[in-house]
Amino acid sequence: MATKRSIPYSMFDRDSYGLAAKNAKILERVYHKGHAHGWDGKEVLSSLIAEHGTPTMNDTQKQALGRVFSIILWGELAAWRISAELADEIEPFEPKMAATSQAFDEARHFYVMHDYLEVLGVRPDGIHWGARRLLEKVMNADNLAKKLLGMQLMVEPVALTLFHIVKDLNVEPVLTHLLPYYERDEARHVALGVQYLPALMKNMSVSERLGLFAFQFELISYEIATNYLLMRDLEVLGVDPRALIDVGKAKQIKAMEAVLESLDVKATYPTMIIDRYADAVTELTLPASSNAGNLWTRLKSVSDIIRNGRPSVADHELVPTIGDEQTPLATGGRMRRAA
Numbered sequence: 001m002a003t004k005r006s007i008p009y010s011m012f013d014r015d016s017y018g019l020a021a022k023n024a025k026i027l028e029r030v031y032h033k034g035h036a037h038g039w040d041g042k043e044v045l046s047s048l049i050a051e052h053g054t055p056t057m058n059d060t061q062k063q064a065l066g067r068v069f070s071i072i073l074w075g076e077l078a079a080w081r082i083s084a085e086l087a088d089e090i091e092p093f094e095p096k097m098a099a100t101s102q103a104f105d106e107a108r109h110f111y112v113m114h115d116y117l118e119v120l121g122v123r124p125d126g127i128h129w130g131a132r133r134l135l136e137k138v139m140n141a142d143n144l145a146k147k148l149l150g151m152q153l154m155v156e157p158v159a160l161t162l163f164h165i166v167k168d169l170n171v172e173p174v175l176t177h178l179l180p181y182y183e184r185d186e187a188r189h190v191a192l193g194v195q196y197l198p199a200l201m202k203n204m205s206v207s208e209r210l211g212l213f214a215f216q217f218e219l220i221s222y223e224i225a226t227n228y229l230l231m232r233d234l235e236v237l238g239v240d241p242r243a244l245i246d247v248g249k250a251k252q253i254k255a256m257e258a259v260l261e262s263l264d265v266k267a268t269y270p271t272m273i274i275d276r277y278a279d280a281v282t283e284l285t286l287p288a289s290s291n292a293g294n295l296w297t298r299l300k301s302v303s304d305i306i307r308n309g310r311p312s313v314a315d316h317e318l319v320p321t322i323g324d325e326q327t328p329l330a331t332g333g334r335m336r337r338a339a
Contacts, residue, residue: 008091017092018202023195023262027094030188034101039181039330041112045119045174047329052173055120064233065171066122071131071226072162073113073124075155078135079189080106082151086192089144095196102192105185116178130225137219145200145208146215152193153259154219157251157318160186161244164320169238180326187319194255194318198262213270220278223248228285242286247316249278254318272309280305 010016014024049055057065083106086099117124126132138150160183167179201209224245227234231241253271260270280302287298304310324330 011091011093011096014092014094018199019092019095019196020199020262023199024092024094026191026195027098030191031094031097031101033188034105034185035331037184037327037330038104039108039327041108041115044181044329045112045115045178048174048177049119052177055116055172055174057120057172061171061236062120062122064236065175066117066120066124067233068162068230068237069113069117070122070124071127071230072159073110073117074127074131075135075159076106076110076113078139079151079155080110082139082147083189086144086147090196092196092199095192095199098188098192098196102189105189109182109185112178116175119174120172128226128229130222130229134219134222134226137215137222141215145197145204145212148193148197148200149212149216150219152190153197153255154216154223154252156186156190156193157255158223158244158248160190160320161248161251162239165239165244165247166237171237180322181330183320184322184327184330187322190255190319194258195262197259201259201263216274217277220249220252220274221281224278224281224285231286242282242288245278245282245286249275249282250316251318254316258318276306276309279310 014021080103083099083102087096087103090096090099114124134155138147138155141147141150163179163183163186167176167183170176201212204212227241227245234241234244253275256271256274283298283302283305287301
């Protein structure tokens, strides 16, 4: 028998949910920005193809890109399902609006990526076990906090990193000019996790917080496994797998620091532990070139990372700044040109 639903009459009482007023205002703006910067996926893709020609690549590159972006495609479907669930399950007004906006964005991302791969001549089949376990773990998470953490603060930053790197490499012109539309949308989605997760964590017990921490470790493991299994395909596209995981991890750490700052947590141990664990597993599976051929040297390097950490990669912004000039067919860009 279905659970009886009721109207959440307290949805405007932010204090009862532990949602700070400033966080609520940011989340409300996420919804309105989504409306202001919306774009027609069919129009954008067909316009880019008209401008740059039908996407073509040699067979090796095409298959590699197909395997990498099939994961993106199914990741967009997972994000669509999760954001729709969040829009239903979240009760406070402002984060509910933000999640609703994201569900609309993710549906568009899914069908546009499907259409792009179809034009390229790639059939999106199943994905390998690492990526599948990662997405299914987030989709089947048993509470809102895990879904928010998994999708908004773990999966989205890595996707943003891949979009940025592939765009800069100009692997294929249509894709290069399509990805800024994705980046602009995904940058808003990260805000839902950063701004609303602290409100959920305020009401968690110590054991629940530890469970969330353990969940994060599990997702990091699957992400690194995914990166390892995609290593050859990424290299065919010119993407450095080590750089991808390093930059993605840096963005994830920055997102977690923002969450902890909202909770007035001064200790750096949580992010330090995550940082060292991710670096150690990365060194073990994707070693620095100087350690690649020597297992003993690699193990010594892993041990040193666990004890002392390793120098941070260059600072990277959590979300990209994408202007109207990069997304001229979005609603905001069209309105400005018309004016």
